[in-house]
Amino acid sequence: MREKGIFISFEGPDGAGKTSVLQIILQRLKPIFGENLLITREPGGADNPIAEQIRNLVLSSNYSDIDLRTEVLLFAAARRQHLVQTIIPALENGKLVISDRYVDSSVAYQGGGREIGVQKVLDVNQFATEGILPDKTIYFNIRPEIGIQRINSTRTNEINRLDTDTIDFHKRVNKTYLELADDNKRRYEIVNAEANLEKVVEETWQLVKKIIDI
Numbered sequence: 001m002r003e004k005g006i007f008i009s010f011e012g013p014d015g016a017g018k019t020s021v022l023q024i025i026l027q028r029l030k031p032i033f034g035e036n037l038l039i040t041r042e043p044g045g046a047d048n049p050i051a052e053q054i055r056n057l058v059l060s061s062n063y064s065d066i067d068l069r070t071e072v073l074l075f076a077a078a079r080r081q082h083l084v085q086t087i088i089p090a091l092e093n094g095k096l097v098i099s100d101r102y103v104d105s106s107v108a109y110q111g112g113g114r115e116i117g118v119q120k121v122l123d124v125n126q127f128a129t130e131g132i133l134p135d136k137t138i139y140f141n142i143r144p145e146i147g148i149q150r151i152n153s154t155r156t157n158e159i160n161r162l163d164t165d166t167i168d169f170h171k172r173v174n175k176t177y178l179e180l181a182d183d184n185k186r187r188y189e190i191v192n193a194e195a196n197l198e199k200v201v202e203e204t205w206q207l208v209k210k211i212i213d214i
């Protein structure tokens with residue numbers, strides 16, 4: 001089965017600017033796509049209460065004792081629900097779908113960061129997604145310490161469990177992302193996320209325009 005729409009994921013470490021850039025790009029895409037645009041995010045997802053409930057559970061700072069494999073399974077469960085209930089219907093309707101995070105986040109964070117192993121996390125996600133991957137992944141490339149600095153200096157009211165991990169954890173996440181980019185060269189597009197927001201937006205916009213062919 002190949003859907004008619006276009007599926008793009010935004011990936012990268014915390015603080016890379018994915019959400020900020022997506023909000024600005026959304027304003028440029030709206031006039032072009034109108035209703036044929038779905039902006040969503042993981043864990044959870046647009047109009048997806050089941051996946052959003054799982055999001056609340058996995059990101060809650062109340063549950064720091066969550067088992068590592070439980071965490072992988074919950075992310076994968078949320079992803080499955082998001083995929084079948086939100087992403088696939090939109091693609092079947094020919095929409096442009098941009099998701100702020102998807103499978104590669106699990107591979108980087110749980111596989112690499114939590115050291116569960118890339119292949120194990122890929123296997124669980126193969127089951128969850130039946131192998132459905134984005135057409136393109138835009139990777140926000142930033143040294144993890146810079147991303148963390150940005151979060152610490154600006155985002156005081158939205159600290160979640162993953163933000164409080166050690167720098168070594170975030171370095172492993174980053175390394176795994178770069179390996180994923182290397183293993184998926186045709187799918188990955190890389191932006192320099194260390195530049196100022198305006199530049200990152202422009203670089204991302206050029207890539208998105210190329211992907212959607214406008």
Ligand SMILES: Nc1ncnc2c1ncn2[C@@H]1O[C@H](COP(=O)(O)OP(=O)(O)O)[C@@H](O)[C@H]1O
Pocket residue numbers: 012013014015016017018019020021140150151154155193194195196197198200
């Ligand atoms: N290019 C940039 N330069 C400086 N600060 C940025 C840049 N992009 C985003 N920020 C700031 O960094 C913080 C994290 O950005 P955010 O978009 O939430 O990143 P992400 O979604 O990748 O975790 C926000 O406070 C945002 O305003």
Ligand SMILES: [Mg+2]
Pocket residue numbers: 018019020100
């Ligand atoms: Mg974000």
